[in-house]
Amino acid sequence: MKIVLSLFFACMYFSCYSQSHDITKEKWHWGNPSKQDTTAGYAQVLKVDNVLYISGAVTTKITPEGIRQVYEALEKSLKSYGATFQNVVKENLYTTDLEAMKTYNSVRKAFYKGDFPAATWVQVSRLYMIDAKLEVELVAHLPK
Template identity: 80%
Template sequence: MALLLLSLANTALVAQQKEITKEKWHWDNKLKQDTTAGYVQVIKVDNMLYISGAVSTEVTPEGITQVYRALERSLKSFGAGFQHVVKENLYTTDIEAMKKYNNARKAFYRGDFPAATRVQVVRLYMPEAKLEVELVAHLPKSN
């Protein structure tokens, strides 16, 4: 019986060590998350940022710039910038317009582009949205 209790205590200790610390930011919301839709805009685990999609209702230079300014604000919430982005996922209802106005997107990276996926979809979570971009960023480890 003592061996079983010791084993259970050891399992509980290992489980506790596997928990992660999550820091959250959600558009200056006190709760740091949206409880209605059930998401957070930015979540930081260790030195990684996972940034939920920012959206626009138009795939134009102005609409694309609006999305990337929102993403820039998300990055800045943890002291990061586009130089820290390692992965970008882009979803749009009009991939041809996105290709046409891609320079508006590229300007934010200043020649240092991340791994990227671009997908045309029938619709996004917000019915009026035509573009959504999410990011993963890697922050330098602090000493």
């Protein structure tokens, strides 16, 4: 009996039940034929089922123009699958200067047209690109 229970719990722990671990991923990356950046190792947009995972768009300046450039790049990422900012359900914003971002938040808000997603804003000491000051990533849902 102990062996049977041990095998049962081992199967539970190691997922012995027949369950597929395969998912279908579609990718988009700025017109790149491989649909991903193989140097850094990422795709700009990854679609699984009806969910878009959008990698961060960056700027080196936290000004109205810099913020607008970030959100225009995100808009292009969304449009690659026919989505808009109204499909966005989660936004993660990373910046080296949170106070400056708060000052120009109206630029960001204009892209959402009053339909804001869940959002997290974090101040960091630096981003992947050493001179970047702002990076924003999104999760969006497409209609089923």
